[in-house]
Amino acid sequence: MRTIKQLNELLKNSKKCRTLKDLENSPLCSIWKESSDDTDHGYSYWGSCIEGLQAYSNEQGTIHEDTIEGFCDVVNNLEIWIEE
Helix, strand or coil: CCCHHHHHHHHHHCCCCCCHHHHHHCCCEEEEEEECCCCCCCEEEEEEECCCEEECCCCECEEEECCHHHHHHHHCCCEECCCC
């Protein structure tokens, strides 16, 4: 498990994500594409952030977005969260 200091450095030094390739190379998360009938383009994106970070400001590690842009926005705004 990373320390808060290590997580802060990782967030500070990680490249902002703008593309699928950026997300695939990000040390902050994992990402995969899944078929979906609920979107206009037939799939959505799922992933998870690394341990010690949270998405959506609600202690959630799972990320689900319909677009790459939305997924990038979530990853670019991950926050530190360490359960005590």
